[in-house]
Amino acid sequence: MTLTDRFDLGEPMPAPTASPEHERRLALRRSAPAQDLTKPGPSPAQIQRILSLGARSPDHGKLFPWRFVVMGPQSRADLAEKLKALVAQKGLSPKSVAVLAKLTAAPVSILVVSTAAPGPKPVWEQELSSGAVCMNIEHAADALGFSASWITDWYSYDEDALPLLGLTAGEKVAGFIHIGTASEPLLERVRPDVAAITTTLP
Numbered sequence: 001m002t003l004t005d006r007f008d009l010g011e012p013m014p015a016p017t018a019s020p021e022h023e024r025r026l027a028l029r030r031s032a033p034a035q036d037l038t039k040p041g042p043s044p045a046q047i048q049r050i051l052s053l054g055a056r057s058p059d060h061g062k063l064f065p066w067r068f069v070v071m072g073p074q075s076r077a078d079l080a081e082k083l084k085a086l087v088a089q090k091g092l093s094p095k096s097v098a099v100l101a102k103l104t105a106a107p108v109s110i111l112v113v114s115t116a117a118p119g120p121k122p123v124w125e126q127e128l129s130s131g132a133v134c135m136n137i138e139h140a141a142d143a144l145g146f147s148a149s150w151i152t153d154w155y156s157y158d159e160d161a162l163p164l165l166g167l168t169a170g171e172k173v174a175g176f177i178h179i180g181t182a183s184e185p186l187l188e189r190v191r192p193d194v195a196a197i198t199t200t201l202p
């Protein structure tokens with residue numbers, strides 16, 4: 001029997017089974033520094049797969065309150081030039097230019113845009129859903145053997161930068177998920193003391 005992970009609407013799906021490999025991947029996933037992401041990156045088919053897996057995220061009300069912009073190197077280089085001009089025009093700090101290295105390095109970047117709007121479900125929940133999408137894109141990239149980095153930086157919040165990113169009124173940047181191969185080994189970072197932030201109730 002050929003195993004498939006595609007099901008028709010309403011079709012019963014298999015119950016989860018324990019997967020030590022999946023568990024291990026979750027335990028080992030680490031973000032790469034975005035400026036250290038290099039080739040190889042995902043192929044067009046792999047990008048589509050990553051987006052499909054990312055879009056498979058919890059979403060109260062089935063509103064799909066997010067959209068994707070797949071950005072190759074050229075579009076990000078062009079965007080970085082426009083952002084540099086904006087930095088000069090607004091007199092922003094030199095660091096605002098330095099961080100653009102994180103925007104342009106990776107072979108491919110997926111801009112996740114939150115399209116949350118007042119409606120049947122709280123905007124907060126719609127925005128949380130876009131964060132879940134970002135995380136699932138990171139997990140999908142990891143599953144396909146790539147590293148990723150979730151970056152926002154100043155241009156995700158600057159009202160003059162947002163039109164340069166192609167955002168329309170009311171839209172927000174959930175994140176740029178940069179995807180590629182880390183040029184250096186990734187080092188473990190500090191992790192929370194889970195027991196200290198956990199309350200267990202009977």
Ligand SMILES: Cc1cc2nc3c(=O)[nH]c(=O)nc-3n(C[C@H](O)[C@H](O)[C@H](O)COP(=O)(O)O)c2cc1C
Nearest residue numbers: 029030031032033149150151152153154174175189
């Ligand atoms: C919403 C969001 C925005 C972030 N924006 C930035 C950013 O602008 N610049 C940055 O260096 N890291 C940013 N980070 C943090 C990186 O993704 C960071 O490398 C990552 O959280 C490392 O943790 P991990 O190895 O467990 O994935 C952001 C993280 C989140 C969740």
